[in-house]
């Protein structure tokens with residue numbers, strides 16, 4: 036019999052961790068008899084093939100199998116996250132007009148932040164905690180990108196955001212790049228937090244403009260964090276405070292059961 040030419044996946048320490056986590060997650064979903072049997076058997080890569088119906092002979096199907104098993108498990112997502120893997124970018128002609136609004140309140144209730152008195156506050160494991168005026172932020176070198184925003188409520192839209200690459204900003208203020216989290220507090224009392232790997236991702240933007248204009252009030256004036264690698268609720272609008280920390284900060288929706296990693 037001719038052997039199929041397939042890449043052999045050798046489980047490393049990380050893979051074993053993910054497998055154990057997946058095993059615990061699945062065990063919780065099984066009845067007691069099958070749970071005992073299942074835990075005795077353990078979960079091998081071969082077992083995953085059976086459970087998920089995925090042929091795990093290449094890395095992309097291994098990823099699918101792992102995600103299928105553990106759903107939106109944070110550790111799996113962090114492990115699968117490609118620090119340099121880029122989200123798709125689009126042509127100007129594909130921008131969704133008008134761009135949808137979303138928040139935990141109606142559009143007319145979006146906060147009104149005063150441009151003159153606004154100061155971005157920096158906290159936590161950062162060398163320079165000076166606050167920033169909008170004028171100072173607008174003076175920094177800006178880039179822009181056209182990406183897709185995906186909301187868990189079942190819609191997605193393509194938009195164009197401009198601003199400062201967040202990694203540039205974090206390095207400039209002397210943030211501890213080995214810290215675990217970056218957290219955001221917003222003018223409407225929304226809050227969320229992200230992993231450092233995503234904070235440093237090349238497409239993560241401290242966004243000051245939308246479609247070439249100063250960021251409109253309902254889309255997050257004066258500033259939002261735009262990450263095409265994360266779901267909508269992970270993209271905070273109206274940011275007031277940025278904190279670098281090792282203490283898990285949670286988030287408005289995350290604390291109500293939404294998955295914390297929230298990759299898209």
Ligand SMILES: Nc1nc2c(c(=O)[nH]1)N[C@H]1C(S)=C(S)[C@@H](COP(=O)(O)O)O[C@H]1N2
Pocket residue numbers: 134135136137138139140185186187221222223225226253254255267268269270271272273
């Ligand atoms: N400050 C703040 N940021 C927020 C939210 C919010 O309610 N307040 N909602 C989140 C959700 S669920 C989505 S889908 C997007 C919507 O952004 P948009 O209005 O630019 O489409 O903002 C995210 N960031």
Ligand SMILES: [Mo]
Pocket residue numbers: 137185186187188267268
């Ligand atoms: Mo959302």
